[in-house]
Amino acid sequence: MSDKEAEFREFVGAQMESLRGLAYLTCGDWQVAEDAVLAALARLYVKWNRVDKPDAYARTAVVRAAIDETRRPWWRREQSHSHAALPEEVAPDPIPHADDRVQLRQALSRLPVKQRAVLVLRFLEGQSVQQTAAALRCPEGTVKVYTARGLDALRRVLGVRLGIDEQTGGRHEATV
């Protein structure tokens, strides 16, 4: 095994689980998320010698791959059926600590995939508007609109106050 391959293996071992979480929040399906991670990391393997910041590359590639997975027509059909089954307002969960998490996942699942991706990149990954725009290959204006819309939608679905403080200490924060 070459040093490069050992490096790659170490990277994958350390990052695979968190990358899957990133993909999951983007596409809303654990299995699809793992497929997206596998595809993105296989691409990274090919470019391993040429990528300066593998962590940033992997996280962007995973989000893009997760978005691509959701564009497949069969997946979209499945999503539209599952969305139809969701209640307009999310019922309180009997387990209080799981409640926030479940509600957030359901709220995210109601957003278009690119809006989800924007929220995930900005508030989980702490990326700026400019970085998010570059990662998703869309104009900065679109990122701003999606951020505002996504937060607004979360507010509506979660039924709680959701504030945003732009770039606090290098990280973009919103509170619920």
Add this chain to the structure above:
Amino acid sequence: MKQLSDLLEEAARQDAPPLRHTVDDVVIAGKRRTTRRNFGWASVAAVAVAAAIGVPQLLIPRAPEPVPLLVAPATTTSAPSAAAAPKAAYSFKGYAAGRLRVADPTGWRLADQNAEIRRGATTVGTLTVYNGGVDPRRVYRDGTVTTTDPVGGHPAVLIVPKDGEAADAMLAWEYGRGAWATVAMLEPNAERDARQVAEAFRSSPAYDVTIPLRAGTVPPGYQIMSVTVGGGEATVLVAPAAAVRLMLLDPDRRYPSAKFGNAFSGLVFELHPRTTGFLKPTGSKVVCETYENATNGQPCAKLAADGRYVVEAHGPATSKRADAIAMLGGVTVADPADPSTWYPLDKAFPASAQPYRD
């Protein structure tokens, strides 16, 4: 009060099922990808088979380097003139290809028609049948085109689009004189499937493109550029007539972005299930939204088909909200789930908007 970032971190971590793949799986997938890049599609199949049965792979010959084909530049005889614009019609029907099935076509554009390839209920690829004169070797001129074995005796090539991976290679073949089609499979190592689909392809007598919506009001000076239906959704792009004219003068029927900008500068009619989309109309109310940096004008939407669907209309970037409301007001929706109720395109849009000239 919790930070959204903390909630997202929890949601991304908690309740996660065990990983199905290991680091080894990732490395193997990466190596396969490298192999595909280095050896080409045909050799990958051989490597996969050899790996499966444990045969040493040292003797597998390296495939020849891709050699760009000489694609004849468009000439006046092959280039369609605006007067020769295609009528909006499909020229093939769904068919079986071994264990795969090609669905009826669900997309029509000035350049081509396309259909999903399915294995059971899963979409595994796309068949694109180019309208007369459009040559995929020229369409993908920035990519890599490599000769491959003929399909049913017809010339065939493998095409990897620019910046694509070898895994993105599609099979293209000239099924009739000057008439090309491509098969793009989503799965890697699927050349055999692609060939099966290609070899079973037959064209049919032309028949109507139908859609589940009818537009009563289309501003003058716009013509249909593309229609996409399927999965309970339908989209009709109606481009400025000047753009359509330029597309028809281009042998590959490309949208003239250089002149009309990268964003689509025409009208959009969309139908989709109520559970998707940005705009959420309720009751009989029309709702509109103003996008920051709008590129498709101001979209307006209303409920349709007993409230199960939403129909949206977008004017061009320069349009006013009243234009979109007027377009939307004229829209009638059939039953999106029942294609027998759909409207032929030439009845669904006014003559002025039809993508061909009589």
